[in-house]
Amino acid sequence: MNDSTVVASAISRSYKHGFVTSILSDTIPEGIDEGVIRLISSKKREPEFMLAWRLAAYRHWLGMIEPHWSSVRYPPIDYQGISYYSSPFADNQDSIALEDVDPALLATYEKLGIPLDERLSLAGVAVDAVFDSVSVATTHQKKLAQLGILFCSMSEALREHGALVQRHLGSVVPSGDNFFAALNAAVFSDGTFCYIPPGVRCPMELSTYFRINAARTGQFERTLIIADQNSYVSYLEGCTAPQRDRHQLHAAVVELIAMEGAEIKYSTVQNWYPGDAEGRGGIYNFVTKRGECRGDRSRISWTQVETGSAITWKYPSVILRGEGASGRFHSVALTNHHQQADTGTKMIHIGRHTSSTILSKGISAGQGHNAYRGLVKVLAGAQGARNHTQCDSLLLGAHCSAHTYPCIEVKNHSAKVEHEATTSRISEEQLFYCQQRGLASEAAVSLIVNGFCQDVLRELPMEFSVEARKLLEVNLEGSVG
């Protein structure tokens, strides 16, 4: 068997999370206007300031045009053909005791490997489960509250900690930041809120599990994490969606704020439905993620493993404001069949002696299209700033592509910025070597790809790096002829 047939047969994928949960839902009619925004706001019984904020964002959005500077290509999105709110709960019922949750919903999370019953859950991981537009359960809240840690859905945060949310919401990603962020600000329905008080080291991984279930809906969640002085938190998000023929839009916003001496580790394992082998269906994932190292010596790291979605458009970034702050971005993006990914990061050096590290691993298979897009910007005041960027692309097969678009702007002469990039094809020699040791060709492909991603995978918390490895394997699997 030659190289290309081994690779082609080893990478055909099966999506294991493609099932649909049959559940009665409260889904509002498709389309967007001010009435819809008022309706969402009232369903969530939010404080007054939120409605004003949403409407301002909506009016701003109306005047914006969808950006097309990235390398992804897709037919026009019909924003009037999407339902902007879908809840598995009855109207006006925005939280519910776990005992009263529809068993079908609990079964969904069990099936996904995320039991919401605290007794069954992974030790050391607290989960906020978001189903379509609402958070259905948040585990371990009481235990965390004893340390003063707030970990709850955004809806709950708006009701219970309105002032804190109001102070920080939009302070890193303003409501009019970009087209998709503005849309999110107008219609976002839920998401996760975390606050870690000064000096507290969060004793468990915090995580949000996003699930899109309803058809023809979009998911627009918003996450805000605030790490106060000298605190530490590690946070993870996971996501899946049913297999459907129509594309579905996911436009999320994540804001991270690290105060003096604080550290936030944010990890993503993204496995949205990628569409079928012909490119039908799949999630359009247009996400704005940005962190601000506001205080001196604060640290933010983004680690992402992107294996799903028909289109991935995201650039988790760090604004390095505090002196000696550090930002890191570690990424694995796998595109197979007709998947497209345009992803990367922005590191904005404002403070003195700030440093950033970028490590990007792109894997393209089938007719996948994979682009790294990065910006390293060193402002005039960022004396002694440092950046190291490494972008590696691995091609499996002859019909996929990989591109690198690095952009570097340096306004301070003491800054040191390094960029390295490589592109390679999975080698027939490596495959044969593994096969000669007894590995089936698909196990060989998976091993080699895993090795290629190793430096990123080891950044993930233990439990999730195992999951990420499996996911890469599944997304590369297929029958070998």
Add this chain to the structure above:
Amino acid sequence: MNILEVRNLHVSVMNKPILRGLELHLKPGEVHAIMGPNGSGKSTLANVLAGRGDYQVTAGEILYQGQELLSMAPEDRARAGLFLAFQNPVEIPGVSNVRLLKEAFNAHQRYRRLPEMDAMAFRAYLNERTKSLELSEDWLLRPVNAGFSGGEKKRNELLQMMVLEPHLAILDEIDSGLDIDALAKVAAGINALRDTKRSMLLITHYPRLLEQVPPDKVHVLIGGQIVLCGGLDLAGQLEERGYGWLF
């Protein structure tokens, strides 16, 4: 029964004939050496036996343990006990030696319907086997062959052979690039693996290795054919006189 029978083997690479009617018969427990000048087709033979693509077998047949070898997938040949120590072992960045070894070992176990070993048990199994190679502490955690010197790569091939315990080992220039001390260690490792059931094919240019691992037979491969067979003395003769007189 012969463990390996190669009959009238003709192989082309990109339509260029390389092997032209090669014959080879190996009994269980026998060690044969194949010598020959550069480009005579030694590695081609090794690669065809292991099932590498890009080689067209235009005539002949190969029986391994009485089974038609050419119709077997490369991984099945490996699991059935055919091992190739590569002339130029490839680097696999990010994959640790222990990971490849464990996956390979367990693939063999599954094939033999034996239980797989978990990480702990496998480490113990490895430690038993690797002492003699005097590998450094971090060896198993280093990526496969990445940044290894020529000699280290060869020792790594031998380590894999020790772990997988093949029935037929083809060692393609396992001695090249080794200094005297390293050669002695590798030779000792090969001798330790020699037993009445395990057969080996030693491909080499030099008699040095053969002096330390005395073969049962020496074959001279020139122009895609075995032109001469003999004992260890033949290897010495070749060192003195070169290959010229055989053309």
